[in-house]
Amino acid sequence: MDQYQKAAEIIANSKTIVAFSGAGISAESGIPTFRDPGGLWDQFDPDEIGTTGGIIATVMRKPELIRDFFLQTAVIFEQARPNPGHFGLKALEELRLLKAIITQNIDNLHQEAGSSNVIEVHGNLFRARCLNCGRKQQLNKQELLARLKNFFAAAPADFEIMNLVQLLPRCPNCQGLTRPDVVMFGEQVQQMPEAFAQAESCDLMLVLGTSGVVYPAAAIPCQAYDRKAKIIEINPTDNYYNSISAVYLPAPSGQAMPKLIELVKDLL
């Protein structure tokens, strides 16, 4: 049987679907992944940019590197829009089949596509977290990016880490300083109990655009499988969850999802 037809039948016959998405689905919206050769991460060292300690040290030693990094990433995130892969998951939610999305992405694109239950194990770049009381506040993405670009366009060569901190709003609760609510290298992942609870309660997990190497998040599909969920993997690169997937579709999510939705609608 055609693999798309087989996947559509599994989807249509499922009661509770949870999606697990990774960098691949964001890459289709123009956000580079760590593994893309020739991309952003060939120019910038994750040791200098990927940890809070690294950023603090790099601001002092090489402020121009931080400026170039933020200016380039601001443009990338400004231009990134949800793609048909994101919208396909939103459509599955509207069909009352998809219950939640567990994502490793920090770009807010699932929410921008309209998905309502998104568990973000690596946080959200457009949310600030109070360093004092922990209160989280969602930020206006375009406003934040504009503020960032304006600051760096006029940044003196010797700007300090406090200048960066001041680009974020104070905590509405205690007026404390805030930081981006993203999981940097070496930091604790977020919402794992919620993610595992969803994985354990679904009867189908759609795995999209993840290479399955970033732990502990990568273990989530295995947990779903152990609790008898079927696994459908969509990934143009490789069948990373080969040992547990019932169907593997070697395609970008933006191509596979619209096709699947059409087939599923015919079956409902």
Ligand SMILES: [Zn+2]
């Ligand atoms: Zn606070």
